Amino acid sequence: MKHLLDYTAEVQQALEQGLPVVALESTIISHGMPYPENVQMAKEVEQVIRDNGAVPATIALMDGRIKIGLTDEDLELLATSKNVRKTSRRDLAYVLSSKEIGATTVATTMICAELAGIAVFVTGGIGGVHRGAETTMDISADLEELSQTNVAVICAGAKSILDIGLTLEYLETKGVPVVGYGTDAFPAFYSATSPFASNFRLDTPQEVADMLRVKWEMGLQGGAVIANPIPEESSLEESEITAIIEDALRQAEEQGVKGKDVTPFLLGKVKELTDGKSLEANIALVMNNARVGAAIAKAYAAN
Amino acid sequence: MKHLLDYTAEVQQALEQGLPVVALESTIISHGMPYPENVQMAKEVEQVIRDNGAVPATIALMDGRIKIGLTDEDLELLATSKNVRKTSRRDLAYVLSSKEIGATTVATTMICAELAGIAVFVTGGIGGVHRGAETTMDISADLEELSQTNVAVICAGAKSILDIGLTLEYLETKGVPVVGYGTDAFPAFYSATSPFASNFRLDTPQEVADMLRVKWEMGLQGGAVIANPIPEESSLEESEITAIIEDALRQAEEQGVKGKDVTPFLLGKVKELTDGKSLEANIALVMNNARVGAAIAKAYAAN
Amino acid sequence: MKHLLDYTAEVQQALEQGLPVVALESTIISHGMPYPENVQMAKEVEQVIRDNGAVPATIALMDGRIKIGLTDEDLELLATSKNVRKTSRRDLAYVLSSKEIGATTVATTMICAELAGIAVFVTGGIGGVHRGAETTMDISADLEELSQTNVAVICAGAKSILDIGLTLEYLETKGVPVVGYGTDAFPAFYSATSPFASNFRLDTPQEVADMLRVKWEMGLQGGAVIANPIPEESSLEESEITAIIEDALRQAEEQGVKGKDVTPFLLGKVKELTDGKSLEANIALVMNNARVGAAIAKAYAAN
Ligand SMILES: [Mn+2]
Ligand SMILES: [Mn+2]
Numbered sequence: 001m002k003h004l005l006d007y008t009a010e011v012q013q014a015l016e017q018g019l020p021v022v023a024l025e026s027t028i029i030s031h032g033m034p035y036p037e038n039v040q041m042a043k044e045v046e047q048v049i050r051d052n053g054a055v056p057a058t059i060a061l062m063d064g065r066i067k068i069g070l071t072d073e074d075l076e077l078l079a080t081s082k083n084v085r086k087t088s089r090r091d092l093a094y095v096l097s098s099k100e101i102g103a104t105t106v107a108t109t110m111i112c113a114e115l116a117g118i119a120v121f122v123t124g125g126i127g128g129v130h131r132g133a134e135t136t137m138d139i140s141a142d143l144e145e146l147s148q149t150n151v152a153v154i155c156a157g158a159k160s161i162l163d164i165g166l167t168l169e170y171l172e173t174k175g176v177p178v179v180g181y182g183t184d185a186f187p188a189f190y191s192a193t194s195p196f197a198s199n200f201r202l203d204t205p206q207e208v209a210d211m212l213r214v215k216w217e218m219g220l221q222g223g224a225v226i227a228n229p230i231p232e233e234s235s236l237e238e239s240e241i242t243a244i245i246e247d248a249l250r251q252a253e254e255q256g257v258k259g260k261d262v263t264p265f266l267l268g269k270v271k272e273l274t275d276g277k278s279l280e281a282n283i284a285l286v287m288n289n290a291r292v293g294a295a296i297a298k299a300y301a302a303n
Numbered sequence: 304m305k306h307l308l309d310y311t312a313e314v315q316q317a318l319e320q321g322l323p324v325v326a327l328e329s330t331i332i333s334h335g336m337p338y339p340e341n342v343q344m345a346k347e348v349e350q351v352i353r354d355n356g357a358v359p360a361t362i363a364l365m366d367g368r369i370k371i372g373l374t375d376e377d378l379e380l381l382a383t384s385k386n387v388r389k390t391s392r393r394d395l396a397y398v399l400s401s402k403e404i405g406a407t408t409v410a411t412t413m414i415c416a417e418l419a420g421i422a423v424f425v426t427g428g429i430g431g432v433h434r435g436a437e438t439t440m441d442i443s444a445d446l447e448e449l450s451q452t453n454v455a456v457i458c459a460g461a462k463s464i465l466d467i468g469l470t471l472e473y474l475e476t477k478g479v480p481v482v483g484y485g486t487d488a489f490p491a492f493y494s495a496t497s498p499f500a501s502n503f504r505l506d507t508p509q510e511v512a513d514m515l516r517v518k519w520e521m522g523l524q525g526g527a528v529i530a531n532p533i534p535e536e537s538s539l540e541e542s543e544i545t546a547i548i549e550d551a552l553r554q555a556e557e558q559g560v561k562g563k564d565v566t567p568f569l570l571g572k573v574k575e576l577t578d579g580k581s582l583e584a585n586i587a588l589v590m591n592n593a594r595v596g597a598a599i600a601k602a603y604a605a606n
Numbered sequence: 607m608k609h610l611l612d613y614t615a616e617v618q619q620a621l622e623q624g625l626p627v628v629a630l631e632s633t634i635i636s637h638g639m640p641y642p643e644n645v646q647m648a649k650e651v652e653q654v655i656r657d658n659g660a661v662p663a664t665i666a667l668m669d670g671r672i673k674i675g676l677t678d679e680d681l682e683l684l685a686t687s688k689n690v691r692k693t694s695r696r697d698l699a700y701v702l703s704s705k706e707i708g709a710t711t712v713a714t715t716m717i718c719a720e721l722a723g724i725a726v727f728v729t730g731g732i733g734g735v736h737r738g739a740e741t742t743m744d745i746s747a748d749l750e751e752l753s754q755t756n757v758a759v760i761c762a763g764a765k766s767i768l769d770i771g772l773t774l775e776y777l778e779t780k781g782v783p784v785v786g787y788g789t790d791a792f793p794a795f796y797s798a799t800s801p802f803a804s805n806f807r808l809d810t811p812q813e814v815a816d817m818l819r820v821k822w823e824m825g826l827q828g829g830a831v832i833a834n835p836i837p838e839e840s841s842l843e844e845s846e847i848t849a850i851i852e853d854a855l856r857q858a859e860e861q862g863v864k865g866k867d868v869t870p871f872l873l874g875k876v877k878e879l880t881d882g883k884s885l886e887a888n889i890a891l892v893m894n895n896a897r898v899g900a901a902i903a904k905a906y907a908a909n
């Protein structure tokens with residue numbers, strides 16, 4: 001198992017010394033932003049984590065190896081290659097055995113982080129139950145992963161175009177803790193609040209670390225959603241962003257956009273309809289999650 | 304792990320000596336009945352289990368500890384505290400790390416019983432798939448727990464307001480045995496029969512114990528539903544109780560009752576519309592489950 | 607655990623020597639065909655596997671024992687007994703503890719194969735999400751088994767009457783690899799193609815074996831669907847078979863066929879409406895799967 005993992009020197013040293021490490025996904029790099037902005041953002045997130053006292057480990061798949069931490073060359077390759085495969089759990093063994101380049105989703109980053117011994121993972125938003133999943137059964141593998149893999153996911157809620165209520169129902173059925181970090185509400189990605197509540201509220205990194213410690217010591221398999229609201233100055237108005245997403249959904253339906261094309265279409269429309277404010281908000285919330293994730297990793301490592 | 308558990312002397316001794324022990328949940332105490340009836344009933348159920356040759360272990364969460372068996376003081380505290388949290392799998396680590404008082408649901412009682420080495424658990428009815436879950440995805444975590452945690456749950460079926468057919472479909476998909484105890488039918492909580500069948504019928508505690516032994520020896524993870532029909536003299540007429548529940552559902556909709564308020568509303572209405580007979584039936588079926596559960600625990604311990 | 611398993615000499619020797627072994631299910635024998643055609647087909651499939659360099663292990667339940675490989679007497683008993691129970695995961699412990707005769711479904715064959723140390727299993731089609739499952743929640747336990755039990759299932763897709771799109775969504779959520787064997791499409795049982803894609807394509811037994819090896823070495827629990835299209839000369843026209851199945855579904859609805867009676871009704875109708883060509887196609891695809899399964903087992907054993 002371990003023989004499939006390659007660590008950068010920085011990450012390996014931190015893990016050996018029991019220092020705080022924070023995992024990062026790579027789909028945002030390969031599929032979420034154009035080059036070279038994607039490389040720049042990846043480096044900035046890593047730097048925020050270092051500035052807050054933890055070591056970042058961006059995860060990707062190359063040459064049949066799981067990269068735990070990327071060198072500058074790895075990052076450049078990932079950010080510029082044409083055929084990077086977005087790799088979810090079902091694809092992971094194939095991407096390794098075929099030596100394709102793979103970018104990790106939330107689910108796959110959790111799997112690789114657990115293998116590497118990293119307990120805290122920072123991302124923008126988790127996947128979840130898609131709108132209309134009552135009939136399409138389109139439900140992200142991220143939710144199943146959260147029910148079985150022992151990694152805490154620091155995020156600003158679920159990705160904006162999902163059905164938040166159904167996502168929370170699914171997580172409840174699966175027994176996944178949904179923590180409101182400094183809030184009673186479950187945040188809605190671009191806005192700090194939503195009509196939904198988190199399961200419970202924790203206000204400090206230490207409280208989160210204590211909860212995680214008890215969970216895993218008891219043998220309660222699975223991760224936790226640490227829902228960290230977007231900072232107020234970057235937050236979009238809840239009603240405004242809801243209206244924009246519904247408008248985008250309407251356009252997708254009118255134009256017959258279907259299946260795998262829906263999500264990129266919606267995200268493009270949301271960016272357009274917010275005059276680019278959605279992209280700014282996205283960057284702001286990731287940086288905020290990195291700060292909180294580093295603090296939680298520090299508290300957890302000190303336990 | 305074990306360091307989180309506190310046993311009463313009675314339970315600890317029984318477990319050390321391999322004597323039969325029956326786990327009991329505590330949500331019925333904190334959330335199911337008023338004080339002091341809840342304490343009285345809890346003690347009566349425990350006594351029925353003792354009278355039938357097993358040791359009762361009521362489970363609750365206090366002071367960051369999992370109580371396996373409650374002292375009189377513990378029970379009083381649980382029964383009278385204002386802020387007892389109904390604790391499902393997702394809340395368990397939090398309730399322990401924050402030292403809140405927690406009452407255990409079916410799911411959480413199963414988890415704690417397994418940790419304590421108790422294989423048999425008596426309750427009234429399991430949670431399941433809610434009516435309308437095709438669109439709401441409101442599905443109890445109890446069903447997932449039954450698919451993964453090695454505890455047999457003696458019950459009178461699923462809680463009365465659930466969708467029995469969908470609950471059985473979910474359990475089938477998850478591979479959970481649904482045993483008709485002395486019946487081919489799947490009982491409907493307040494009535495001994497329903498339009499649905501159990502997977503198979505077992506007629507004696509020994510047969511149940513043998514099935515459980517084979518299941519767990521083979522490594523087939525998960526529990527079993529031992530569906531024990533309410534005694535005939537306490538059973539409500541199937542068509543009558545169905546009509547009452549549907550009436551209650553209609554009233555809930557008309558009055559705009561939603562989300563977490565639906566279940567207590569429905570149970571209150573059912574009590575009202577049955578002139579309190581539903582409460583009597585509930586108590587009768589729990590006592591009956593306690594008798595059968597003790598007998599199964601004895602057979603299992605003797606194996 | 608192992609004490610519940612009985613091996614034929616041929617299978618035991620092969621397993622001890624690390625030779626390729628292929629598991630086969632038995633529901634097709636007891637519930638899929640009349641006697642004596644069922645015995646004849648079972649022996650032919652076994653012979654195809656031997657001719658392609660692997661040892662067949664047909665699995666069934668008898669006398670409280672899991673039979674890994676059937677003698678001629680076992681096969682005759684299974685093929686002619688009146689009360690053979692179709693045994694899914696939920697029934698497995700009961701069938702063993704009650705000493706009924708049990709035929710194994712895809713789910714149960716996977717469980718028993720894994721217990722016996724067999725990694726490759728050949729069948730016709732997997733169970734999946736039934737048409738209409740958005741409201742009925744009728745979803746085969748095979749899909750959950752694929753998400754947790756480490757056996758590769760060589761098949762020609764999902765059973766023909768299922769909803770292919772929803773079945774693939776469920777498998778995606780659960781992280782199960784769906785491999786197109788020599789095809790980019792996901793085959794539709796009686797026809798080699800469907801409107802749906804496989805997750806990825808593998809063209810040789812060695813590529814499949816490599817992917818499986820990586821998957822299980824990493825600790826990624828669960829099986830894989832190796833979707834092997836029916837040979838062109840036996841393939842039914844996709845549009846034709848779709849129309850026939852929809853016709854059969856309409857007749858089932860008109861005649862009020864419900865629940866457990868639907869699947870046999872539909873299969874009978876499909877046979878009738880194709881003038882028996884569906885049965886021929888079914889046999890052809892199983893034989894083809896046996897050839898490919900034997901080759902994959904050989905490559906996996908040689909790894
Ligand atoms: Mn999807
Ligand atoms: Mn619920």
Ligand SMILES: [Mn+2]
Nearest residue numbers: 475744745746
């Ligand atoms: Mn079914």
